[in-house]
Amino acid sequence: MTEPLVQVENLSRYYQNNLAISHLSFNLKAGEVLGFLGPNGAGKSTTMQVISGNLAPSEGEVSIAGHDIIEAPRAAKAHLGYLPEHPPVYREASVDEYLKFCARLHRIAPGQRAAALDRVKQQCGLTTVGRRLIGNLSKGYQQRVGIAQAIIHDPPVVILDEPTVGLDPIQIREIRELIRSLGSERSVILSTHILSEVQATCDRVQIIRAGELIYHASTESLNQGHEQSYTIGLRQAPGLEQLIALAGVDHAEKLGSDRFRVFFSPESNPDALVATSVEQDWGLYELVPEQQSLEDLFIELTHNEETNAQ
Amino acid sequence: MIWVIARREVVAMFLSPMAWIILAVIQTILGYMFLANLDNFFLLQPQLIQLANTPGVTDIVITPLMQVAAIILLMVMPLMTMRSIAEEKRNRTLSLLVSAPIAMSEIVLGKYLGLVLFIVTLVSMLMLMPLSLYLGTSPDGGKLLSIYLGMLLLLASFAAIGLYLSSLTENQTIAAISTFGVLLMLWIIDWIGSSVSNGQSVLAYLSILKHHQAMLEGVFKSSDIAYYLLLITGFLVLTIRQLDRERLL
CATH class of the missing domain: 3.40.50.300 (P-loop containing nucleotide triphosphate hydrolases)
Structure with missing residues (x-):
């Protein structure tokens, strides 16, 4: 058929x-x-x-x-x-x-x-x-x-x-x-x-x-083809620059004193982040993938059009 | 498919207390009136015997009873027809029927058939009273048949009008009141126009009462039957068109 x-x-x-x-x-x-x-x-x-x-x-x-x-x-x-x-x-x-x-x-x-x-x-x-x-x-x-x-x-x-x-x-x-x-x-x-x-x-x-x-x-x-984002929590949080410098990380933003949102470039994963955290004792306690791409797209598309219409 | 819908209508009617209450109330009131009329007949009987060409028991007991029954049912039928389509619209269940592989005409005819089945039950129950006269006397069988048919056609036309008005609104009360208004108007429409000779005949033809009265008296005219059938067909076609039109709005 x-x-x-x-x-x-x-x-x-x-x-x-x-x-x-x-x-x-x-x-x-x-x-x-x-x-x-x-x-x-x-x-x-x-x-x-x-x-x-x-x-x-x-x-x-x-x-x-x-x-x-x-x-x-x-x-x-x-x-x-x-x-x-x-x-x-x-x-x-x-x-x-x-x-x-x-x-x-x-x-x-x-x-x-x-x-x-x-x-x-x-x-x-x-x-x-x-x-x-x-x-x-x-x-x-x-x-x-x-x-x-x-x-x-x-x-x-x-x-x-x-x-x-x-x-x-x-x-x-x-x-x-x-x-x-x-x-x-x-x-x-x-x-x-x-x-x-x-x-x-x-x-x-x-x-x-x-x-x-x-x-x-x-x-x-x-x-696919979208950068993957994770929210992470670290007990002994390093500076934002140190996170961005990690392999595969595209950019990152601070959500609270010890929580961050980290964006990985496509086709990469948070291995480096976990390894570095263990090495330097950052105290990783949270690592949650965000499946945000559709929501972002939805808001972007519907919202942009709305503002255009106005 | 018409039968599937009719069957569900009848089941729904008798699942709610409405149909039972209506049947019970009407049967009680008219049963009481039947007794009163019968009592009256016994009072008149000695005088009737002395007259030549006297009216029989059917004319004195049954015809007046059915006249009253018609007026009571004119008030009651709107209550039976009001829910037919208005309720489905209010509860948004009409889309179940519309999305099923059946035509709009089958939906409307099914609903109408359900009402007709209720009417047949109602009128048949009423006819048990005249039939009980066979126990003591011999009523005019032909006249009884004419009365039975007359009542069926009258109520079937009430139902067609009620069904149409129920398709116009989601509000059952509005459907009931407007049906009652239309029925009453059709009942009294010949009250005016007696001064105008032409007007009188047109209005008299439109009046449901005139056609019904003839059948109660045992006069079975094809023009009366045609009137009822035209009325029923007309309102059923209007209902189908109304539901079809709503898809376009």
Whole structure:
């Protein structure tokens, strides 16, 4: 399958006269996880609503598995699972009832419904709450029910709008693993404003600001070719110049009396720093790599544009 | 797929106490009225026997009962229809249906079918009262059938109007009040215009009451049926268009 599963071409969307998204084009192949990043109000949710057929595009085309969402909505939607920003759950129904309804809605054959139900409950960690009313579940569990709903019919394209909102850290890790496993054979589009989430789960990242695509790269290339920074703590701290003089160190800055941020040039590591610390008894007690590159990039891109706009 | 949605609508209606309470209250009130009408009939009976071409038990007991039932249901149906779409919009659950591989028309027809199933339950329960007359006397079967159909069509048109107004707002109270307003207006629309000869006939045709009254009296006219079917189709098409249009806004 070399044909892209999701193809978005020149997509624009207006709310009355407000431009929400402007001439977006991208595509997504099977087995890719695409992260959609952007500040609030950048048009992430609008894009997802348009791709899922909840909003009609003002201009441009969206096709899913080769079916146009406007021309052939039924075929396109059959290949799609969508979790909106607010999980679309019926509070008065139990988890099982709700998921059974979703299975019927997605035309899963009666004989396969029970198996599909068991599978998604397993995947989303819902096995213990099947009989409980959704309205009585915590926000995190409601979110999981929302994710279960999006994958119950095993769609080749899954769109998740901020899937980890309201989850606790353990649940977030589980959901990220789930997304990664989904992404192994499917296309997943994921929107978030949590940057580490993109780095942890996505193959590609797109940054969108004020409706425009301003950055597009694979997360791998994002992590490479950037200088790596570490925060370090030293009990008997030497001067800043001594740190900068170390092999591989590009530059450094002082964070406190005994804490520093040290930037290493690409392809080097803090060996020299540790060795020198042992030799000269600096008392190294902290050495934490900072995975800041995406956050820096994000702030740089979104902030610069904002100041330019003003 | 229409059936999948209709089924969920009915389940949702009966999961909340709303449907049960409405059925119970209406059945109690109308049951009491049925008894009162029956009592009245026993008082009148000696005089009726002396008259030629007298009205039967159906005309004296059932027709007035169903007239009252229609007015009560005019106030109650908005409460049943208000949640149909407004609630889904408020809770943002509509996108579940919209993202599923089904057409907007199937969503609307499914919701409408759910309401119709509720209406059939309600009217069938009401019809048990006239049917109980078979225990002691012989009511006019054809007339009862006409009354049954008349009530079904009346409530089905109420539901279509209610469904449309529910699709216009996220607020259930607004949906209920506006539905009630429209229904009442359609009920009384022929009160004016009697001085203008042409106006009267148009307004009289628009009035739901006129068509309903004919069916309660056992007059089964195709023009009445056409009126109801046009009304229902019209409002269902408007609902589908409204939901389709919202994707463009």
